[in-house]
Amino acid sequence: MATEGLAGRKLVIQGNEACVEAAIVAGCRFYAGYPITPASEIMEGMARRLPEVGGVFLQMEDEIAAINALVGASWGGWKAMTATSGPGFSLMQEAIGLAAITETPLVIVDVQRGGPASGQSTSPSQGDVFQARYGSNGDYAIVALAPSTAQEMFDLTVLAFNLSEQLRVPAVILSDEIVAHTREKVIIPPRDCVEVVDRKRPRGGADAFPTFRPDEDGTPPMPAFNEGYRLRVLSQVHNIWGERATPAESEELIRRLSSKVESRADQLCFVGTEAVDGAELIVVSYGSVARSALRAVRDARARGLPVGWVKLKTLWPFPQRFISQVVGHAACVLVPEMNLGRMALEVERVVKSGPRVVPLPKVSGQCHTPAEILAAIEGELKRCIR
Numbered sequence: 001m002a003t004e005g006l007a008g009r010k011l012v013i014q015g016n017e018a019c020v021e022a023a024i025v026a027g028c029r030f031y032a033g034y035p036i037t038p039a040s041e042i043m044e045g046m047a048r049r050l051p052e053v054g055g056v057f058l059q060m061e062d063e064i065a066a067i068n069a070l071v072g073a074s075w076g077g078w079k080a081m082t083a084t085s086g087p088g089f090s091l092m093q094e095a096i097g098l099a100a101i102t103e104t105p106l107v108i109v110d111v112q113r114g115g116p117a118s119g120q121s122t123s124p125s126q127g128d129v130f131q132a133r134y135g136s137n138g139d140y141a142i143v144a145l146a147p148s149t150a151q152e153m154f155d156l157t158v159l160a161f162n163l164s165e166q167l168r169v170p171a172v173i174l175s176d177e178i179v180a181h182t183r184e185k186v187i188i189p190p191r192d193c194v195e196v197v198d199r200k201r202p203r204g205g206a207d208a209f210p211t212f213r214p215d216e217d218g219t220p221p222m223p224a225f226n227e228g229y230r231l232r233v234l235s236q237v238h239n240i241w242g243e244r245a246t247p248a249e250s251e252e253l254i255r256r257l258s259s260k261v262e263s264r265a266d267q268l269c270f271v272g273t274e275a276v277d278g279a280e281l282i283v284v285s286y287g288s289v290a291r292s293a294l295r296a297v298r299d300a301r302a303r304g305l306p307v308g309w310v311k312l313k314t315l316w317p318f319p320q321r322f323i324s325q326v327v328g329h330a331a332c333v334l335v336p337e338m339n340l341g342r343m344a345l346e347v348e349r350v351v352k353s354g355p356r357v358v359p360l361p362k363v364s365g366q367c368h369t370p371a372e373i374l375a376a377i378e379g380e381l382k383r384c385i386r
């Protein structure tokens with residue numbers, strides 16, 4: 001079933017299946033991975049779909065081999081993706097740092113499950129949100145997006161490829177078991193309605209090409225191997241020629257690797273909101289928890305409570321200006337998460353001495369129910385508004 005045959009169709013599919021179709025639409029033609037619950041359907045889907053569009057699928061011996069294969073494939077000129085869950089994501093961290101320092105575009109889907117270690121292999125979690133940002137060593141920056149529906153899994157997968165190609169960074173899709181396995185309506189847009197971004201190519205000749213010299217936007221153009229360019233791609237800190245860097249060149253590189261992402265935090269801020277104007281309490285959520293949060297907020301408003309809802313689709317770079325502006329007027333911010341309060345710390349860091357930030361953690365391997373969030377809303381409003 002070629003991609004064109006799905007264009008414009010409405011399908012009832014799982015989030016993992018939506019991810020597969022989105023990757024094909026975005027131009028992914030290389031997948032390397034190792035099966036792991038609850039991400040295995042992505043691997044199975046790519047194994048079926050890539051041969052139909054002239055792509056390459058490899059089952060590797062482990063996740064370390066998979067992520068390194070992506071680095072090589074990307075430098076060979078391919079758009080590349082893998083999918084895993086927490087234990088496999090842990091194994092990938094060193095090579096994510098390699099991709100960051102070599103400015104290698106690639107996409108990693110982390111379908112989160114409970115941890116640590118093998119944890120809860122068939123249950124949802126949001127415990128990897130800090131690992132996505134800080135898992136590898138040193139200073140660098142990545143993009144991480146969090147879908148809450150199967151449709152968003154499609155849309156954000158395309159976006160992850162586009163941002164990865166544009167910025168030459170690893171892009172992470174922080175899904176979870178609920179999003180992965182919920183079967184619901186997904187619209188596959190016509191191909192000409194989907195924006196697909198490809199990496200910048202060098203404009204000049206191959207002679208004396210500086211492998212890592214950035215353009216004015218802070219990102220270097222990227223040729224592929226075997227195109228006549230003399231490329232030096234190594235895991236050490238380097239100058240624009242790919243040679244070992246002096247201290248001054250090292251600082252310049254590390255600062256640029258971070259700033260080309262962090263300086264675009266406003267541009268990369270993808271969010272959803274409802275009823276935030278004048279709200280005394282705002283619920284900030286992401287992933288599958290955002291669905292329960294929206295139901296709870298609507299139920300609270302039906303009772304006349306001054307409550308608003310924010311859904312973060314972008315987790316990294318953290319949309320701090322948006323959060324500061326949107327929730328700064330509230331008396332309280334409630335942050336339900338399937339972890340012990342990770343992103344609540346980011347919200348608290350941004351609002352500082354503003355509204356009271358209240359985590360609502362849950363690590364049982366179950367998503368918050370709307371009733372649980374509504375009860376927390378009512379309790380916090382009693383404390384904040386007297």
